[in-house]
Each structure stands twice: as structure tokens, then as C-alpha cells.
Amino acid sequence: MMPAIEFRDVYFRYNEDAPWVLKKFNLKIKANETVAIIGHNGSGKSTIAKLANGLLVPQAGEILINDRKLTTSNVWEIRQKIGMVFQNPENQFVGTTVKDDVAFGLENRGVSRKEMIERIHTSLTEVGMEDYQNHEPHNLSGGQKQRVAIASVMATYPGILLLDEATSMLDPRGRKEILSTINDLKEELEITMVMITHDLHEITLADRVIVMNEGQIYIDTTVDQLFNDHQGLQSIGLSLPLTVELAIELEQYDYQFATYPLDNEEFLEALWTSNLKK
Amino acid sequence: MDIQFEKVSYTYQVNTPFSYQALKDINLEIKTGEFVAIVGHTGSGKSTLLQHINGLLLPTEGRVQVGDFLLSRKNKRQDLKKLREKAGVVFQYPEHQLFEETVERDISFGLKNFQVPADEIQTRIMDALEKVHLSEDVLAKSPFELSGGQMRRVAIAGVLAMNPEVLILDEPTAGLDPKGQQDIMNMFNHLHKTKNMTTILVTHQMNHALAYADHIFVLADGSVQMEGTPKQIFSQADELKKANLDMPDVLSLIKRINQMFGTDIAYERRQPAALAKEIAERLRENKRL
Ligand SMILES: Nc1ncnc2c1ncn2[C@@H]1O[C@H](COP(=O)(O)OP(=O)(O)OP(=O)(O)O)[C@@H](O)[C@H]1O
Ligand SMILES: Nc1ncnc2c1ncn2[C@@H]1O[C@H](COP(=O)(O)OP(=O)(O)OP(=O)(O)O)[C@@H](O)[C@H]1O
Ligand SMILES: [Mg+2]
Ligand SMILES: [Mg+2]
Numbered sequence: 001m002m003p004a005i006e007f008r009d010v011y012f013r014y015n016e017d018a019p020w021v022l023k024k025f026n027l028k029i030k031a032n033e034t035v036a037i038i039g040h041n042g043s044g045k046s047t048i049a050k051l052a053n054g055l056l057v058p059q060a061g062e063i064l065i066n067d068r069k070l071t072t073s074n075v076w077e078i079r080q081k082i083g084m085v086f087q088n089p090e091n092q093f094v095g096t097t098v099k100d101d102v103a104f105g106l107e108n109r110g111v112s113r114k115e116m117i118e119r120i121h122t123s124l125t126e127v128g129m130e131d132y133q134n135h136e137p138h139n140l141s142g143g144q145k146q147r148v149a150i151a152s153v154m155a156t157y158p159g160i161l162l163l164d165e166a167t168s169m170l171d172p173r174g175r176k177e178i179l180s181t182i183n184d185l186k187e188e189l190e191i192t193m194v195m196i197t198h199d200l201h202e203i204t205l206a207d208r209v210i211v212m213n214e215g216q217i218y219i220d221t222t223v224d225q226l227f228n229d230h231q232g233l234q235s236i237g238l239s240l241p242l243t244v245e246l247a248i249e250l251e252q253y254d255y256q257f258a259t260y261p262l263d264n265e266e267f268l269e270a271l272w273t274s275n276l277k278k
Numbered sequence: 279m280d281i282q283f284e285k286v287s288y289t290y291q292v293n294t295p296f297s298y299q300a301l302k303d304i305n306l307e308i309k310t311g312e313f314v315a316i317v318g319h320t321g322s323g324k325s326t327l328l329q330h331i332n333g334l335l336l337p338t339e340g341r342v343q344v345g346d347f348l349l350s351r352k353n354k355r356q357d358l359k360k361l362r363e364k365a366g367v368v369f370q371y372p373e374h375q376l377f378e379e380t381v382e383r384d385i386s387f388g389l390k391n392f393q394v395p396a397d398e399i400q401t402r403i404m405d406a407l408e409k410v411h412l413s414e415d416v417l418a419k420s421p422f423e424l425s426g427g428q429m430r431r432v433a434i435a436g437v438l439a440m441n442p443e444v445l446i447l448d449e450p451t452a453g454l455d456p457k458g459q460q461d462i463m464n465m466f467n468h469l470h471k472t473k474n475m476t477t478i479l480v481t482h483q484m485n486h487a488l489a490y491a492d493h494i495f496v497l498a499d500g501s502v503q504m505e506g507t508p509k510q511i512f513s514q515a516d517e518l519k520k521a522n523l524d525m526p527d528v529l530s531l532i533k534r535i536n537q538m539f540g541t542d543i544a545y546e547r548r549q550p551a552a553l554a555k556e557i558a559e560r561l562r563e564n565k566r567l
Contacts, residue, residue: 041427143320249554
């Protein structure tokens, strides 16, 4: 199957005096895959997302979206298929009201008026912002801004969804709710999804996890395998979810874990089994 | 500086179609040297409340007393410079407080404004950078040419450099990498402990509220729905659910372990290593019985 996103020997730096942020960078993301990108501050995650939707242009190498090379002449057209939620949602508001903000992306894509009304309603309801339709996006609370940014992007039914720390201002429950909504849409519409995050619970949704370190891929793995190299991860600015940390500590007391548990239920199950065998 | 909210209400954009009441009759007290966490669902009023503490917003009704400063509508014209020097706010979005051309100028802006001597400015900047784990080479850069987490660190450094008596933090770990989150929370806690810094933390991470706060306020829909010690707050799972919040992971986990194995492990702010040891010991005892 052709990849949805492909980076081929990409070089990028923000200006000529600055060091390369990405150097001979290669990455392939399959259609319908959900990929989490994690890594220390300044490791290049947002830069990758901005290159993928053509906001930044590499100095060398090429970027392909659905097998088509991104160029200055097709970037507008290709970007129609990509939905991106920025790290700071304030950078993407275009409407003077929440409703207009969602509508804008739909108008741009030629969605009919009837369907527009329906999608605005559904997407705002799904993120819990239906009561704020007539508010100004810039005068919302931090978390509300993120919710609206997500709704605006989801409403466009993007083929590729790039989420750059899109839920960083939400509490764990709010985050779970929003991510499950996004996941439902993904199942329904077959979306390729890239989630940039610092939240180690969030990555459990991903088929694949890419860990960035200083502009390079440190490891490209699955969620289950990720924490096998826990020492390495800690040395590059990551930490471990509580359940993983507990499991590692419990190994000293002869408890065994086949894979490191990523949530409470997995942890309990593994602890139960391991305790029986002791 | 003791802080007291008396019947505080706040309405945004009064007398416009956008008018919105964000705080409703808030009464609360924060004592000098306390570490307080404020939690609540999206839009519950946390940031609005914080901005009352250093007079960025004045109550529509009621009053806020911060040390010697009485903040109210009637008292609009007082000079709040001294208050702002003592009560430093780290905003929810770092972009809202960064504005200078270089990081160095950004961090030193407040210091100059408050007439800190030039030679001391340099030491304060270096000290603040170290606290947020940034290297000196960011100083010459524009704060807007940094990654999100780097910006966050600069914003925190700018406030720390002021040596505030009251540190007001609005989701300070959002955007930090996981290790940065731990380091910076520990750093805040250390400042709180060693300098008796009053610390007011808005956070959506219940784990942080649990691990660091002396006292927690739970906001819901502009009102204080619950308040108490972490122990009191987090023993009321149902109430918490009404405020649309979850229990901290570590407490849910301990609870389930206790149910599953019939143990009575308590959290006691144990670090993971100590908690693992406790689990192992209790399970071993259990087997012997
Ligand atoms: N607009 C810019 N101009 C110049 N340099 C930049 C700019 N944006 C980012 N950088 C630099 O490029 C590098 C990668 O930044 P990027 O934003 O991709 O990191 P990130 O992995 O998203 O980090 P974070 O977790 O903090 O968001 C960093 O060293 C950063 O300082
Ligand atoms: N400038 C403004 N004008 C009108 N309403 C506003 C303004 N700022 C905030 N609000 C509204 O006030 C309420 C409280 O906002 P606040 O920013 O205090 O919430 P919060 O608890 O900090 O939420 P979050 O966790 O999402 O940051 C929200 O419903 C918000 O939409
Ligand atoms: Mg980033
Ligand atoms: Mg807020």
C-alpha cells in the first residue's frame, strides 16, 4: 500500500545560520495508520508536522503525501486533505465566532450548506462546545480553545490528521473523551493519524510510536515494545508511566512482566498472574 | 502574603452580547507559604480566578485581599506594580507573556522594570535558566523561534527570575516533555519548601495536585465545589465525578490492588520505588497468611 506521508532524505533548518533541525530524515507513514511521535522539547516534532502539511519547505529532499510530491504549486490542494491541530490553537482560528471557525474549513472545501450546519453541530457537540457556538474563539478558556480547534479540523473529514499536542490543556478525563471521539471518526472515515504528544497514556491509541531525539528517530517501535528500552528513553528526556515504573521496580522482588503494563488494568492483571506463580 | 477572596464574582465583557459570568461568589483563603492546587473541568474558571490574584482582573463583585493590597472595583486606581513584583504569574499559554526580541531581554524585562541592579540581573538570569534546564545559547534567540516546550521554559524562567513571594502557575507543565514535567514540578516544590514560597498551581494533572498540594480547590462552573486536603478531596470519588474529574491514577491503582489482594496499602506520597516495595511486602505477607 502506498504511504500516506513520506519523508525522503529531508533536510530542514529554520535559517541559514541555524543548525539543521532535520538532517537526511526519512519517514514513512502508511495509510490509516495511527502513529504517535514523542520526544524531548526541541527534538523536531512540530517541525515534522509543519513540513508534512507544507507550512515549512525543506531545503533538500522531498515530502510526499499520498504518493504525490509536495510542491509550491500543489500545496494548497494537498492541504485540503490534511487536518492539523497546532500546538497553540490560537494560531489557527480564522472565524470571529466558534461557529464561523468551524464553517470556514467547510466552505473552503465546498461542503453544501445543509451538510455544513449538520457537521458544525455534530463536531461541536462531540467536543462539548455546542453551547459556545456564538462565542469568540480568542475569548475562550485554554482547554475550550483546544476543543474548538479539534472540532474545526474534525468537521472537514480530513484524510490525514496531524495533532500537535492537541489535548495538552485537557484533564485526563476530557482527553480520553476527545481522543475516543477522534478514534470513532477515524474508524468511520479511515484517517491516517499522527499524534504528537508528551502524554504517555495517549500513545496507547497508536499502532506505532516514533521517538525523536535531537532531530533523529531514536526508535520506531510499537507501544508494547516501547518501554523495553526504558533506560535509553529516560536518558533522552522521557519518563515512564507509573505502571511501567512500578513493574520495573517490582522485578527486583521477583515479579515478572512479559511486557511492561501501560495502564492500571494491564498492570493488575500482570501482577495477579505473576503473584500466583511466585 | 495571605490571600483572601470574599464573595468574588467576575463577568467578562459586561453589557455586551458576549457577557459571560465566569466566577460566582467565590470565597477562599490561601495562607502564606501554602502550596495550593486548583483543579476543575475545562472552562470552570481557574485561569480567571488566578488573574485576580495579581490584579490582572478586578472582581465585578466582591473583593480580593492579597497581603496589603485590596483589590476591588472601588479601588481601581491603585498602583499594582509592587503587587506584580511579589506575585508572579506563569500564563497558560507562554506566548501570552513573551514579547521581547530576545530571550535575554524577555527574562530581564521584569528585573529592569523593578530596578534590580545590572550585575544582579545577570546572575538572576543564569540562575533562572538553570532552574528550567535551558542552556545559555537560547539567550540570544527570539522567544518566538523556539519550540513550544522551550517557550514554556523561558516563560517560567522570566517569572522565577523575579524571586516572587507568590508563584502563580497556570498549567505550567503543559508542553513540557515528561522528564521536564517531573524536573520542573520538583523544582517548584523545592522553592516552595526552601523559600516558603506561596505556590498556587492550576493543573489538570490530578497526580500533581495529589503529590504536591497542601490544599486543593475544585472549581465547577465558576464556583468552588469542594475544598480540602488531597486526602479529603480524593476520598470523595463521586463528588469529584460531578465536577467532571477523575481520580489520580496512582490512587485508582492502589485502590484496585487493595480490592484484588485484600491489602490496605496507603499512598503516603510514596515515590514509585517505595510504593513497589510496599506492594511487594504486603503481597508477601498476604501469602503467608
Ligand atoms: N520558528 C523557529 N525559528 C527558528 N528555530 C525554531 C523555530 N521553531 C523551532 N525552532 C527550533 O527547531 C528545533 C525543533 O523545534 P520543534 O518545534 O520542531 O520541536 P518540538 O519537538 O516540537 O518541541 P516541543 O516538544 O518543545 O514542542 C528546536 O531547537 C527549536 O528551537
Ligand atoms: N475574555 C473572555 N470573554 C468572555 N468569556 C471568557 C473570556 N475568557 C474566558 N471566558 C469564559 O469564562 C469561562 C472560564 O474561563 P477560564 O479561562 O477561567 O477557564 P479555565 O478553568 O481556566 O479552563 P481551562 O482548563 O480550559 O483553561 C469559560 O467558559 C470561558 O469561555
Ligand atoms: Mg512542538
Ligand atoms: Mg485556563
